[in-house]
Amino acid sequence: WLGYLQGQSGVKGAARKAAPVWSHNVSVAEDQEMISTAIAELTQGLEKLFDIKPKVSHSAASQASESDLTGQEAHGVWLGTWTGSEAVAQAFSDIERSAVHDEGYLIREDKEQGRLFIGSETPQGVLYGTFHLLRELVLDQESSNGVHPAEGRLSYIAEQPVNALRMINQWDNVDGSIERGYAGKSIFYENGEFTRDLGRIRDYARLLASTGLNAISINNVNVHQCESLFLTERFLGDVAKVAAEFRAYGIRLFLSANYASPIEIGGLLTADPLDEQVREWWNIQTAKVYAAIPDFGGYLIKADSENRPGPFTYNRDHADGANMLAEALRPFGGLVIWRCFVYNCKQDWRDRSTDRARAAYDHFKPLDGRFADNVILQIKNGPMDFQVREAVSPLFGAMEQTNQVLEFQITQEYTGQQRHLCYLIPQWKEVLDFDTFAKGPGSEIKRIADGSLYNRPYSGFAAVSNIGADACWTGHPLAQANLYGYGRLAWNPELSSEEIAEEWVRLTFGHDEEVVRLIYGMLLNSLEIYENYTAPLGVGWMVNPEHHYGPNVDGYEYSKWGTYHFADCDGIGVDRTVSSGTGYTSQYHRENAERYESVDSCPDELLLFFHHVPYTHVLHSGKTVIQHIYDTHFAGAEQAASLAENWRQLEGKIDPTVFDKVAKLQAGQAEHAKEWRDMINTYFYRKSGIAEEQGRTIY
Numbered sequence: 001w002l003g004y005l006q007g008q009s010g011v012k013g014a015a016r017k018a019a020p021v022w023s024h025n026v027s028v029a030e031d032q033e034m035i036s037t038a039i040a041e042l043t044q045g046l047e048k049l050f051d052i053k054p055k056v057s058h059s060a061a062s063q064a065s066e067s068d069l070t071g072q073e074a075h076g077v078w079l080g081t082w083t084g085s086e087a088v089a090q091a092f093s094d095i096e097r098s099a100v101h102d103e104g105y106l107i108r109e110d111k112e113q114g115r116l117f118i119g120s121e122t123p124q125g126v127l128y129g130t131f132h133l134l135r136e137l138v139l140d141q142e143s144s145n146g147v148h149p150a151e152g153r154l155s156y157i158a159e160q161p162v163n164a165l166r167m168i169n170q171w172d173n174v175d176g177s178i179e180r181g182y183a184g185k186s187i188f189y190e191n192g193e194f195t196r197d198l199g200r201i202r203d204y205a206r207l208l209a210s211t212g213l214n215a216i217s218i219n220n221v222n223v224h225q226c227e228s229l230f231l232t233e234r235f236l237g238d239v240a241k242v243a244a245e246f247r248a249y250g251i252r253l254f255l256s257a258n259y260a261s262p263i264e265i266g267g268l269l270t271a272d273p274l275d276e277q278v279r280e281w282w283n284i285q286t287a288k289v290y291a292a293i294p295d296f297g298g299y300l301i302k303a304d305s306e307n308r309p310g311p312f313t314y315n316r317d318h319a320d321g322a323n324m325l326a327e328a329l330r331p332f333g334g335l336v337i338w339r340c341f342v343y344n345c346k347q348d349w350r351d352r353s354t355d356r357a358r359a360a361y362d363h364f365k366p367l368d369g370r371f372a373d374n375v376i377l378q379i380k381n382g383p384m385d386f387q388v389r390e391a392v393s394p395l396f397g398a399m400e401q402t403n404q405v406l407e408f409q410i411t412q413e414y415t416g417q418q419r420h421l422c423y424l425i426p427q428w429k430e431v432l433d434f435d436t437f438a439k440g441p442g443s444e445i446k447r448i449a450d451g452s453l454y455n456r457p458y459s460g461f462a463a464v465s466n467i468g469a470d471a472c473w474t475g476h477p478l479a480q481a482n483l484y485g486y487g488r489l490a491w492n493p494e495l496s497s498e499e500i501a502e503e504w505v506r507l508t509f510g511h512d513e514e515v516v517r518l519i520y521g522m523l524l525n526s527l528e529i530y531e532n533y534t535a536p537l538g539v540g541w542m543v544n545p546e547h548h549y550g551p552n553v554d555g556y557e558y559s560k561w562g563t564y565h566f567a568d569c570d571g572i573g574v575d576r577t578v579s580s581g582t583g584y585t586s587q588y589h590r591e592n593a594e595r596y597e598s599v600d601s602c603p604d605e606l607l608l609f610f611h612h613v614p615y616t617h618v619l620h621s622g623k624t625v626i627q628h629i630y631d632t633h634f635a636g637a638e639q640a641a642s643l644a645e646n647w648r649q650l651e652g653k654i655d656p657t658v659f660d661k662v663a664k665l666q667a668g669q670a671e672h673a674k675e676w677r678d679m680i681n682t683y684f685y686r687k688s689g690i691a692e693e694q695g696r697t698i699y
């Protein structure tokens with residue numbers, strides 16, 4: 001989506017819009033790293049977009065008041081902070097300025113005078129404003145139907161990020177592999193060392209900042225032996241270099257830390273959070289980290305989860321563990337981001353009383369109020385694990401006195417692994433718009449994530465990245481839309497899936513309306529298509545064990561991971577009701593608890609998540625469960641074929657390398673969707689013995 005830098009994202013043959021009068025001069029009064037980044041981005045962008053060479057002046061002109069600016073010199077862009085640039089401050093009224101704070105920004109284009117101003121309270125805000133300006137300029141290029149999609153929008157823009165923390169989590173390992181990575185090797189590490197290619201990391205920082213993201217953790221939440229050493233002299237110098245790249249783009253660096261570090265790298269005999277020596281060890285080690293990286297963000301912790309060490313070993317709870325780290329980080333303004341993905345991963349499928357979906361709430365809800373003020377709990381969007389469809393986590397709305405961030409997974413672990421097209425923004429929007437009723441109607445998850453419902457000091461979004469060293473960054477070129485969309489949504493959760501899709505397509509592929517229409521349609525239909533041919537009605541998990549790609553209905557059915565669908569010859573689904581099941585429904589507030597508790601009011605798409613029903617159960621749609629399974633799987637495979645067909649229509653209209661790559665991927669998806677269809681349909685036909693109504697082929 002920054003394709004303008006390579007002369008892309010225009011319409012072939014369309015007249016390039018003339019350079020605005022103000023684009024030839026850029027004036028700045030401040031000497032600040034992020035402002036320098038903003039200027040570099042702006043001048044490069046203007047150069048590429050309009051084929052001009054803007055003149056940058058660190059001149060008195062930008063300090064002079066607006067009324068002093070006359071004649072030719074008065075044309076230009078002024079950018080800066082309210083305190084750093086008088087010209088910028090004076091371009092906006094007190095009321096206008098007071099409408100934005102911190103990373104928020106204002107842009108004003110004065111066409112008559114040939115001036116444009118970008119201003120903010122902070123340098124970050126200036127940088128975000130600059131990216132916004134560039135985005136508008138690309139969107140405003142002439143479209144194939146002769147219109148300018150963004151005409152006139154620059155006259156006045158006021159933007160304020162809704163979420164304070166807008167974070168990305170890398171699951172990269174120092175050996176160069178990426179846990180659940182589908183886009184090649186790590187851009188951060190190779191062969192047990194940090195990469196020497198900081199340029200790629202800088203490009204990544206720029207990609208992230210251009211969408212408004214402001215924090216990153218650079219290593220896998222499963223911290224292995226070697227990565228545990230990131231906190232030590234062995235690697236701190238390298239971490240600091242990476243931090244510097246991100247700093248230039250206003251992005252704060254965090255590390256995933258190993259809870260057992262005091263033992264594994266400190267040589268202590270315990271990691272008990274209440275042990276004085278252990279606490280002291282973390283204090284000292286953390287001070288060393290800050291000596292190397294003064295603006296270090298803090299620690300991201302996966303503890304007592306999937307065999308990772310944690311406070312349970314010492315009969316302590318998660319508040320004890322998190323607060324110990326909070327104490328070490330507090331003097332430096334650092335944060336502990338503590339993940340809630342904690343459950344019993346050594347379950348027996350016969351044990352119907354243990355329900356993995358219950359686990360996060362059961363562990364964390366009783367701790368509400370006990371976490372230090374610089375601890376944030378990171379909660380996955382659903383109670384299981386990033387399935388294409390699952391309920392939302394009931395932990396949202398359950399903790400009034402605890403800082404929380406919402407965790408999404410951009411990397412497509414369970415949604416086609418960047419070989420299938422799956423635009424995830426609609427899924428995330430559903431989560432964000434879900435009303436928890438925690439404080440009555442209007443208690444949507446987005447209001448918990450942004451901290452406003454409970455007035456929390458720290459809150460926001462985190463998501464697992466989908467990038468790697470692939471030339472196109474994301475394996476599937478169209479999977480970039482998920483990274484882009486995540487950043488845009490973290491900035492403003494009110495943006496719609498449609499707006500984000502259109503914006504991304506135009507920025508990436510230009511304004512040929514046929515191209516826009518086709519790719520936009522592919523993106524917006526893709527999630528439903530993927531859901532159609534994979535696991536039905538919210539049940540999830542019908543994938544091959546370990547790598548999680550491809551259909552395997554019983555792949556996880558008898559394993560220890562607590563991920564069952566309980567299909568037999570009579571029916572399918574997990575009974576999570578209070579009346580006859582695991583009682584999970586009671587973790588929601590009354591309105592939702594009641595809705596899910598009854599088969600009559602439970603929404604179809606989550607029926608098997610909450611209930612065990614016979615195959616003949618009739619859905620609200622009027623179909624039986626079994627016929628729904630057959631229909632969606634036949635439909636899904638056909639729709640996947642039509643995605644491939646749609647893409648083929650773009651031949652000659654877009655870059656041939658991208659065209660070929662996506663064409664191959666879509667053909668593969670269409671084939672693989674048939675495999676899904678047949679595996680699922682055959683399994684349920686055999687189990688249920690119920691014929692398909694239309695007599696279509698079931699193997």
Ligand code: GCU
Nearest residue numbers: 179180221222302341385413
């Ligand atoms: C999933 C995923 C793991 C990951 C884990 C987590 O279970 O398969 O690879 O480590 O989530 O979020 O910690």
